[in-house]
Amino acid sequence: MSIPIARPWFYRTAAVVAFIFAQILVLAMPVKLQEPGDWGFQYATRNFAEGRLTLTHEQYIQQSQEAGGESRWLSSYGLVGDDSWAFTWAPGYAFYLAPFERIGVPQLGASLLSLGVVVVLYLLLARLKDEETALFGVTLLVFTPLYLAMWQRVYMDSFAALAFCGMGGGLYLYYWLSRDRLGVRSSAAVLLAAGFLLMASVGVRYTNIAIFVVFGVHFLVMTVRLHRHRVRFLPIGLFFGLGIALSGIGLLAYQGRVFGSFFNSGSEFAQFGIRFAWDYQLGEGYGIVRRNIISLWVPLLAALPIILAAAPAFVVAAYEKGFFFRRTDNCPELPVHIYRVILGWAVAVFGIYVMYDWTSFQNGARFLFPLLTRFYLPALLPMVVIVALMLRRLSAKLWGSVLAVLVVLGVIFFIQVARIQVYFADGATPPSLSLPAMPANISAVLSEECGL
Amino acid sequence: MKIDVGLAFLRRYWLWCVVAFFAVLHIFIFTRVFQSIDNADVELYFNYASNIMSGQIPYRDFTMEYPPGALLVFLLPRLFASTLEVYGPAFALTMLAFDLACLFMIISLARRLKLAVVPTLIIYSLVVISVGSIGVQRFDFAPAALSLAAVFAFGRGNYKSSWALVAVGTLIKLYPIALAPLFLIYQWRHQPWRSIVAPVLVCGAVLVCAMLPFFVLSPSGFTNAFSLQSGRNLQIESFYASLLFMSHALGGSTVAVFFGPVSWDMTSRYAAGIASISLVAMFFAAATVYYTYFLPYRWKQAISVGPPEPPALGRLVNFSLLLVIVLLMTSKVVSTQFIVWLLPFVPLVSGRARHAVWPIFIVAGLLTWYIYPLHYGDLYDLYVLPMQALFLRNIILIIIAFWLWEAREPELGSEEMMERLLPNCA
Numbered sequence: 001m002s003i004p005i006a007r008p009w010f011y012r013t014a015a016v017v018a019f020i021f022a023q024i025l026v027l028a029m030p031v032k033l034q035e036p037g038d039w040g041f042q043y044a045t046r047n048f049a050e051g052r053l054t055l056t057h058e059q060y061i062q063q064s065q066e067a068g069g070e071s072r073w074l075s076s077y078g079l080v081g082d083d084s085w086a087f088t089w090a091p092g093y094a095f096y097l098a099p100f101e102r103i104g105v106p107q108l109g110a111s112l113l114s115l116g117v118v119v120v121l122y123l124l125l126a127r128l129k130d131e132e133t134a135l136f137g138v139t140l141l142v143f144t145p146l147y148l149a150m151w152q153r154v155y156m157d158s159f160a161a162l163a164f165c166g167m168g169g170g171l172y173l174y175y176w177l178s179r180d181r182l183g184v185r186s187s188a189a190v191l192l193a194a195g196f197l198l199m200a201s202v203g204v205r206y207t208n209i210a211i212f213v214v215f216g217v218h219f220l221v222m223t224v225r226l227h228r229h230r231v232r233f234l235p236i237g238l239f240f241g242l243g244i245a246l247s248g249i250g251l252l253a254y255q256g257r258v259f260g261s262f263f264n265s266g267s268e269f270a271q272f273g274i275r276f277a278w279d280y281q282l283g284e285g286y287g288i289v290r291r292n293i294i295s296l297w298v299p300l301l302a303a304l305p306i307i308l309a310a311a312p313a314f315v316v317a318a319y320e321k322g323f324f325f326r327r328t329d330n331c332p333e334l335p336v337h338i339y340r341v342i343l344g345w346a347v348a349v350f351g352i353y354v355m356y357d358w359t360s361f362q363n364g365a366r367f368l369f370p371l372l373t374r375f376y377l378p379a380l381l382p383m384v385v386i387v388a389l390m391l392r393r394l395s396a397k398l399w400g401s402v403l404a405v406l407v408v409l410g411v412i413f414f415i416q417v418a419r420i421q422v423y424f425a426d427g428a429t430p431p432s433l434s435l436p437a438m439p440a441n442i443s444a445v446l447s448e449e450c451g452l
Numbered sequence: 453m454k455i456d457v458g459l460a461f462l463r464r465y466w467l468w469c470v471v472a473f474f475a476v477l478h479i480f481i482f483t484r485v486f487q488s489i490d491n492a493d494v495e496l497y498f499n500y501a502s503n504i505m506s507g508q509i510p511y512r513d514f515t516m517e518y519p520p521g522a523l524l525v526f527l528l529p530r531l532f533a534s535t536l537e538v539y540g541p542a543f544a545l546t547m548l549a550f551d552l553a554c555l556f557m558i559i560s561l562a563r564r565l566k567l568a569v570v571p572t573l574i575i576y577s578l579v580v581i582s583v584g585s586i587g588v589q590r591f592d593f594a595p596a597a598l599s600l601a602a603v604f605a606f607g608r609g610n611y612k613s614s615w616a617l618v619a620v621g622t623l624i625k626l627y628p629i630a631l632a633p634l635f636l637i638y639q640w641r642h643q644p645w646r647s648i649v650a651p652v653l654v655c656g657a658v659l660v661c662a663m664l665p666f667f668v669l670s671p672s673g674f675t676n677a678f679s680l681q682s683g684r685n686l687q688i689e690s691f692y693a694s695l696l697f698m699s700h701a702l703g704g705s706t707v708a709v710f711f712g713p714v715s716w717d718m719t720s721r722y723a724a725g726i727a728s729i730s731l732v733a734m735f736f737a738a739a740t741v742y743y744t745y746f747l748p749y750r751w752k753q754a755i756s757v758g759p760p761e762p763p764a765l766g767r768l769v770n771f772s773l774l775l776v777i778v779l780l781m782t783s784k785v786v787s788t789q790f791i792v793w794l795l796p797f798v799p800l801v802s803g804r805a806r807h808a809v810w811p812i813f814i815v816a817g818l819l820t821w822y823i824y825p826l827h828y829g830d831l832y833d834l835y836v837l838p839m840q841a842l843f844l845r846n847i848i849l850i851i852i853a854f855w856l857w858e859a860r861e862p863e864l865g866s867e868e869m870m871e872r873l874l875p876n877c878a
Contacts, residue, residue, distance in 0.1 A: 298822050301815070302840045308848075312811045365827045365837050397858050398808070405847060412843075416701040416836055 011131040012122075015138045019118050022142035023111060025411065026152045029418035031107070033155060035371065039067045040076030041094065041155040044087040045106070049098035053086065053258050060085040078269035086258045088266035092203030092251070093160040106154045113163035114151055118142065120170035121381065125388055127177045129333050137388035139403060143410030144384075146303035146377055149370045149417050158374040161205035165212075166381040168197030169345060172215055172240075173338055176222070188239040195243025201378075203251040206265055208378060210348035218341050277355035288360040292353075295364035296372060303373035305409050309402060310383035313390035314343060334389055342382035349379035368417040467559070467569070474555055474573045481581060482548040488588040489540040497591065498539045501530035512670035517680050517714060520666050521623025525591045544588035550597040551580065551587070554796045557597075557604045564607060565766050565802050575799040575810050582817030583791050586824070590789035595625040600796040602628065603772055606635055609759030615651035619658035626681075627793060630779055631772055633742045638768065641749035642756055685717035686727040687785040688831060689823065691846045693718045696726075697839040709832040715787060716832050730784035737782045738775065744860065745771045766802035767860070773797035774856040777849050786846075788824040791817060805852075805859035812848050819845035 033039050043063050047055065055063065055077065064073040078088040087094060100109035118138050125134035141147060150159040172194035175187065182190065198215055201208040219240060226233040252262040259266065267274050277285035301307060320329050321336050353359070353375040364372055391399040462469060488494055500523065503514050510516050510523055529542035555576065562572040580587060587593055598621030605614035614635060621628030632655065639648045667674045686693050688709055696718060700707045707720040717723075745767075760768065776793050780786050794813070801809050819841050823831060831838040 298819065298841050299837060301819075301844060302837060305844070308812060308815060365830045366835050368836055369840070394808075395804075395858070398855060401851060401854055401858075405851060409844070409847070412698055412702065413840060416698075416840070419703055420836070 008131050011135040015118070015122055015135050018135075018139045018142055019115065022148060022151075023114070025414065026111075026148060027107065029152050029415070031152065031154055032418075034153065035156075036073070036075040037089075038153065038155040040074045040087070041089070041157065043067065043074055044076065044089070044091075044094045045097045045101045045155065047087070048091070048094050049102040053254070054080065055085040057083050057085065075271055078266065078271055080259055080269050086266065086269065088270040089157065090202070090204055090206045090251075090266065091254050092164070092200055092205075092247075093157040095254075096160065096204075097154070110151055110154050110159055113160055113167075114142070117163050117166040117170070117381070120167045120174070121384065124170045124174050124177070125385065127174055128338075128385070129389060129392065133388050133392045136392060136399065136403060137384050140306060140387060140406060141380065141384045143407040144304060144306055144380060145410045145413035145417070146370060146373060147380060148410060148414035149303075150374055150377055152414075152418050153370070156374065157204055158377045161201060161208055162377045162380055164197050164201035164204050165208050165345075165378050168194050168199075168201055169211065169215060169341075169381065172198065172219075173341065176338065177335075184236065187236050191236060191240040192243040195240040195245075196247045197243075199244040199247040199251070203247060205378075206267060207352050207375075210352050211345055211378060214341060214344035214348050218337065218344075222337065272358075275357045276352070277357065280357070285355070288357050289354055291360040292356065295362070296354075296359060299364045299367070299369040299373045300376060302413055303369040304376065304380060304383070305406055306380070306383050306387055309387045309391060310346075313386045314346070316390060317386060318343070330393070331389060334386075339386075342385055345382040346379045349376055368420060369413070370417055470570060470573065471556070471559060474577060475552060477577060478551055478555060478580070479548060481577070482544055482551060482588055483541070485581070486544065486585040486588040488544040488585065489537070491540070491589045493589055494540050494543055495536055497526040497543065498530065498536050501526040501539075505530060509666075509669055511666050511673035511677060515673065515676065517677055519623050519626060519677070520662055521620060522591060522594075522625070525594045525624060543591075547588045547591070547593045550593040553597050554593075554600055557600050558796065558799060561600075561604060561607060561765070561769070561800055565762050565769070565800065567800070567802060567806075572799045576795070578814050579795050579798050579817055582814045582821065583795070584821035584825070586789050586821070587792055587795075590792070592625065592789040592792035595621045595628055596793050596796050598624065599628045599631060599772070599776075599793070602631060602635075603769060606638075606768065607759060607765045611635075611639065611647070611651045612654045615655035616658050619655040619662075622659065623662050625793075627776065627779060630738060630775055633738075634745055634768060634771055634775065637742065637746050637749060638760065638764070641746075642760075644755060680713065681785075682731070684714065684727070684785055685712045685719070686723040686730075687712075687787065688716045688718050689788060689842060690730075690784050690786045691781045691850070692726045692730065692784060693723075694839070694843040694846045696720050696722065697834075698843050700834070701836050701839055707834070709834070715785065716828070727784045730782060733782040734779055737778045741771065741775045741778055744857065766800075769797060769800045770803060770805070770856050770860065773801060774853055777853040777856075781846065781850055781853065788820055791820045801856070803859050805855040808855055809852050813852060816845050816848040816852070819848070 033042065047053075047063075052059075060074065060077060067073055074085075076087060076089050077085045080086040097106055097109045100106045118141065121141055122131075122134040122138050125137040147159075147162070150156060150162075153159070171190050175182065175190045175194060179187065198212055202212050219237070223233060223237055255264055255266075256262040259269065277288040279285075280288065317331055317334065317339055318324065320331055321334075321339055322329070356375060359372045359375070362372055391402060500510070500514070500516060504510065504523060504527060508514055510520065516523075525546065529539055529546045533539040533542040555573070558572060558576055559569055562569050598617050602614045602617035602621060605611075605617055615632070618628050618632050618635070636648065636652070639651070663674070686696075688697075693707075696705065696707050699705050700720075705721050707718055707723070709716055709718055711717070759765075773794060776797070780790055780793075798809065798813050823838060823842055823845065827835075827838045827841070831842065
């Protein structure tokens with residue numbers, strides 16, 4: 001059911017107001033470096049901005065001591081050579097942020113990413129259904145607690161991991177929904193941008209490769225399908241590949257330059273091993289998944305309350321699309337192949353991180369939710385799309401009540417987690433998070449342990 | 453041939469097969485999944501029952517915080533269990549009996565309301581599982597089953613039984629009496645006023661007969677049980693407390709948690725004030741629900757002494773759930789086990805809100821289980837996430853109440869109402 005005002009400018013203005021309100025909220029909370037990762041990221045960005053891809057041992061020690069204090073050394077750097085330390089996280093976001101860091105406004109970088117996601121989501125939902133749905137979706141997106149929390153945490157790559165794949169994936173889906181309406185040049189440009197951004201999202205966070213694979217499989221299937229129907233698609237489709245190649249070459253060049261091989265990623269040199277359930281024996285792996293499900297479902301509900309609506313929405317859509325039993329499709333605006341992509345997108349993110357070992361060893365109840373749930377942020381966009389489409393079928397009062405509650409929750413939960421410097425109500429660091437403190441005589445220790 | 457015979461048997465007795473399956477499932481859940489041993493409350497019930505078995509009089513010889521009907525629930529398992537180790541499982545079996553009674557009534561009501569039986573039972577099983585072992589660690593299944601029994605009897609036109617069951621439920625926990633005005637409104641607008649007198653008298657008689665002896669034997673002890681409840685502080689799971697927790701986490705008013713007379717309570721600048729006005733809030737909230745229920749009946753309906761038609765019965769079930777949620781959300785005490793009061797009504801929700809209510813109530817149940825027993829200590833140690841989980845649980849219950857209120861429909865079975873409405877529409 002629609003609200004009575006049906007002018008496009010009203011919805012667009014309202015979406016802009018929602019974005020501006022969220023932006024003000026984010027800027028109102030001072031940037032705090034909450035985890036060792038934030039410190040490492042800040043220094044990596046500065047180093048990249050000054051053209052330093054690697055650090056000498058001396059520079060590494062100096063910067064670690066500059067960061068200072070317990071849990072604040074550059075833990076995201078790893079030893080890659082005799083006298084060479086490199087940033088071991090995916091470098092894409094640090095590269096993106098470097099110019100903004102150089103001019104002293106890193107927040108602008110995150111805000112531009114947020115704006116990009118909002119615009120793409122608005123276009124996508126407007127194309128899928130209408131502008132009212134688009135406004136609904138944008139409001140859901142920008143007031144999700146985890147979205148706000150990670151938007152505000154400029155020196156952490158989770159937000160960019162969402163933004164790049166959100167923009168790339170959104171543009172890709174937009175292309176398939178508008179293929180008949182777009183001209184050749186527009187199609188090529190949209191696919192080029194989509195490919196570039198999707199691959200860039202892998203350069204921002206390596207695990208986004210799972211999302212990339214979902215889009216890749218869809219692209220191949222659609223290409224084959226169009227070929228069978230004798231539709232000339234390949235010349236346009238090549239632009240998607242070109243976009244991928246452009247950002248892919250950048251990532252490979254960085255890896256070749258810093259890690260010695262195009263196919264060596266930073267994870268192999270990380271100070272703390274990044275492992276997933278598949279790296280363990282079957283029983284242990286199962287334990288990781290079980291612990292993650294038990295300890296993370298409530299932090300996830302607090303971080304992404306939209307899950308409450310998204311899970312049933314995915315099930316209802318699957319039912320209507322005939323995944324269980326064939327029945328009347330009440331959601332014709334969502335083509336089955338698009339539904340498969342957004343479902344695959346969400347499943348890819350949840351599927352990988354439910355197997356992440358580090359989160360399974362933490363006591364979820366004693367952390368603020370962003371610490372353990374930020375990895376799931378890239379799944380937000382598909383959830384917003386499905387929820388916006390399914391809830392809009394309900395009466396205005398029902399979906400209005402859901403939206404109002406989610407906005408209020410988003411604002412409250414965001415302020416609660418953003419205002420606290422440490423992750424614990426009593427100010428203590430629980431044993432589970434006690435990373436080894438950086439020794440005062442780090443130089444001697446490193447010399448001894450690393451043979452430097 | 454054998455397959456055909458089997459299919460024919462299933463077709464003929466499918467309902468009994470379904471009943472048997474779910475009964476076995478619930479027996480398994482209550483005896484194997486839920487844990488009733490090593491629980492302080494079960495021990496308390498055992499002690500109350502043992503005191504009575506040794507000849508002591510409740511309220512006079514020992515203090516008790518519950519209405520007298522609760523004693524029957526405590527005594528029943530004590531008749532078969534002389535030690536605490538045996539009493540725990542026996543108490544769980546008693547709660548299982550109330551649960552199975554709910555199961556049978558839900559089947560009957562679902563058929564009467566023309567709801568699909570199997571999904572209804574699946575949802576009932578899921579909501580029971582979602583709240584965890586609290587179902588066998590407290591006696592709240594008893595008043596919940598009696599509340600449903602009152603609605604069930606009302607739906608069959610057994611008005612005297614219905615009011616008597618409300619009275620019995622009230623003797624165990626006070627809240628079922630809140631259903632009485634719903635019954636009263638329906639009967640007042642559908643039946644000659646004389647027919648209301650007898651059921652109300654039955655209700656009053658049951659209450660007086662059960663309470664009077666205890667009051668006569670120990671007036672002060674008996675009234676203390678009720679004054680203890682009304683004098684309680686702001687309990688930490690209440691909606692008001694969750695708002696104060698949120699304010700605390702936002703850097704607003706500071707709160708502290710302490711163990712009060714019978715529960716973990718909250719103290720803050722506003723807690724005492726809120727606790728003192730909560731009764732008024734409950735009264736106004738309940739009055740609003742009664743008035744909303746009354747609205748479609750403001751024109752006198754056709755006089756009928758028969759049972760309510762399915763739309764009217766569905767409306768009564770929805771409003772019963774709405775009323776209990778509203779009472780919980782405006783009360784200063786919302787102990788974990790109070791969520792059990794809602795369980796029998798949730799699967800029977802009918803109308804537009806039916807499918808929307810189910811999944812989010814299950815999440816509310818799981819959040820309740822997360823808060824107690826899993827992270828109660830973290831909550832009173834003021835960790836942020838359990839506070840957010842509590843707030844989320846309470847917000848979900850409010851959303852359910854809003855949806856039930858928003859999806860309320862006029863009673864479609866009434867031809868006279870349609871006749872009255874149609875000229876207006878024209």
